[in-house]
Amino acid sequence: MQQVFTLQGFANGSSYKYNTGITTFATESPMLRLLLILSLFSFTAAHADSEVGIESLTWMTGAWAGPLGESVIEEVWTAPQAGSISAAVRFFRGEKTTMFEYITIAEEAQTLVLRLMQWGPAMKPLKERFEELHLVSQSEGEATFASPGSDGGLSRLTYRRESEDTFSVEVTTTEGNNFKIVMRRPG
Numbered sequence: 001m002q003q004v005f006t007l008q009g010f011a012n013g014s015s016y017k018y019n020t021g022i023t024t025f026a027t028e029s030p031m032l033r034l035l036l037i038l039s040l041f042s043f044t045a046a047h048a049d050s051e052v053g054i055e056s057l058t059w060m061t062g063a064w065a066g067p068l069g070e071s072v073i074e075e076v077w078t079a080p081q082a083g084s085i086s087a088a089v090r091f092f093r094g095e096k097t098t099m100f101e102y103i104t105i106a107e108e109a110q111t112l113v114l115r116l117m118q119w120g121p122a123m124k125p126l127k128e129r130f131e132e133l134h135l136v137s138q139s140e141g142e143a144t145f146a147s148p149g150s151d152g153g154l155s156r157l158t159y160r161r162e163s164e165d166t167f168s169v170e171v172t173t174t175e176g177n178n179f180k181i182v183m184r185r186p187g
Contacts, residue, residue, distance in 0.1 A: 052138060054080040054107050059141050059161045061085075066183030071098060073181055075167075083107040097121045105145075111135050114145045114157065133157060147174070 057080055065074045070093055077087045089101035100123065103116040112135040118126040131152035133145035141161035147154060156172040162182070169181045 052107075052110070052112055052135060054083055054085055054105065054112065056138065057085050057105060057112070057143060060087075060143075060159060060167070062167075063186055064167045064183035065186045066181055068179075068181050073183065074186070075103075075183065099126070112138075112143070112145075116154075127153070 060077045061079045063074070063076045065072060067073075068091065071091050072093070073089065073091050075087050075089045078085055084104055084106040086105070087101075087103040089103065090097060091099040091101070098121060100119045100121075101116055103114065105112050105114045114133045114135075115130045117130040120126060131147070131154050133147050133152075133154060133156070135143060136146045136156075137144045142158065144156065144158040146156045153173055154171065155174045155176075156170075158170040160168045160170070162168055165185050167183045169183075170178070171181070172178050
């Protein structure tokens with residue numbers, strides 16, 4: 001999203017506009033233009049340090065397993081690389097697999113976007129298309145994603161590294177159901 005700033009009220013009363021690709025300003029004064037450019041470089045450098053990157057999710061990496069009602073869920077997360085991280089997920093009850101899920105989280109437009117797709121045991125898709133959620137908050141060992149619309153089954157997912165060996169997912173569905181899955185490293 002491009003931000004537009006208009007500065008008014010200078011000596012000649014005109015507006016000043018300059019476009020950096022991130023922010024737009026207009027100016028006819030070379031000195032003011034230089035000051036604006038230097039300010040923007042300062043802002044951009046400071047902002048770049050705070051941008052969300054896929055490397056911030058390294059804590060998710062590894063194999064995790066835990067109960068979900070009468071079922072067991074297993075998730076195996078890859079290490080972040082090339083702007084993305086992914087997980088293969090299997091749900092099973094006793095000796096029978098009940099569902100597969102594939103999750104990707106990728107850097108897009110200065111944020112992280114999570115997409116997931118689910119299949120039944122015969123790899124028949126449970127929905128026609130993947131679900132998409134966008135990062136809405138992040139802190140050390142925690143990331144929350146929310147759906148920008150209400151057309152999927154998931155409204156919100158919060159991933160949390162509760163301890164060295166404990167990983168959890170809090171799920172909120174579009175119907176308002178909430179549940180928490182607590183997983184540990186297998187073995």
